[in-house]
Amino acid sequence: MPDTAHGLRHVEHVMGTVFSFDIRDKPTTAIHRALAEAVQHLHRVDTVFSTYRADSLISRLGRGEIHLDDCPPEVHEVLSLCAQATHVTDGWFSVVPAGTLDPSGLVKGWAVEAASQLLYDAGAHHTCVNGGGDLQLRGQASPGTPWRIGIAHPLLPGELATVVTADHDLAVATSGTAERGAHILNPHHGTPATALASLTLIGRRLTVTDTYATAAFARGDGAQDWLESLDGYEALAVLPDGQEWRTPGFRRYGS
Numbered sequence: 001m002p003d004t005a006h007g008l009r010h011v012e013h014v015m016g017t018v019f020s021f022d023i024r025d026k027p028t029t030a031i032h033r034a035l036a037e038a039v040q041h042l043h044r045v046d047t048v049f050s051t052y053r054a055d056s057l058i059s060r061l062g063r064g065e066i067h068l069d070d071c072p073p074e075v076h077e078v079l080s081l082c083a084q085a086t087h088v089t090d091g092w093f094s095v096v097p098a099g100t101l102d103p104s105g106l107v108k109g110w111a112v113e114a115a116s117q118l119l120y121d122a123g124a125h126h127t128c129v130n131g132g133g134d135l136q137l138r139g140q141a142s143p144g145t146p147w148r149i150g151i152a153h154p155l156l157p158g159e160l161a162t163v164v165t166a167d168h169d170l171a172v173a174t175s176g177t178a179e180r181g182a183h184i185l186n187p188h189h190g191t192p193a194t195a196l197a198s199l200t201l202i203g204r205r206l207t208v209t210d211t212y213a214t215a216a217f218a219r220g221d222g223a224q225d226w227l228e229s230l231d232g233y234e235a236l237a238v239l240p241d242g243q244e245w246r247t248p249g250f251r252r253y254g255s
Helices: 029-049 057-062 073-088 104-121 206-228 248-252
Strands: 007-014 017-023 127-131 134-138 147-152 160-166 170-176 198-203 234-238 244-246
Touching (some): 007 029, 017 029, 017 104, 073 104, 073 206, 104 134, 104 206, 134 147, 147 170, 160 170, 160 198, 160 234, 170 206, 198 206
Antiparallel strands (some): 007 017, 017 127, 127 134, 198 234, 234 244
């Protein structure tokens, strides 16, 4: 956990991926304590929501071994948020994408946003919390210097599709096939979504931004029109043939 007068950094392997914390505020006891609490929070989320752990509460709930009333408040919160996302996306986000209970499409963004909020409440106002490539940004990288986030090209390993620049609170979420293959399903047919190679969505809060990115990727050909109908979101999509499209306001953030 490197600690300097200019910031604090930490990397944590949890939830099947890598989470990184880049804190640009001067470290204080409160910030150190909040970072430890944020890491603890991520491990609890894994214990409660991992679909890869047979003993997780979400796995047991999906198998009918326990009831929703037996679950802690965070399960109720996540499933409520999932229900809202399903409604807003016309069913393109689903908590049962393969026929079994799986809120993973929302949980990671929700966990990152909560970790970012813990840091903010402790006085860390210039931070980047990255959960497997989905980020909640706050403030600036340094006074007068924006955050610059490279977005990997899904078809050209080692190259960037764009660089996102942010000098205020922003969320960046990318859904795609580059690292895990065609793992996002069309919830209406139960088949892999393949119309896009990747979709990067920019919004304010990562919980919703990540969820909408998943839904837009699943929607495929209709994603651009749907995203342009939303307020406060901008997107870049790369198609399997290498072509791309961007929503009109994306130029404010991407090169």
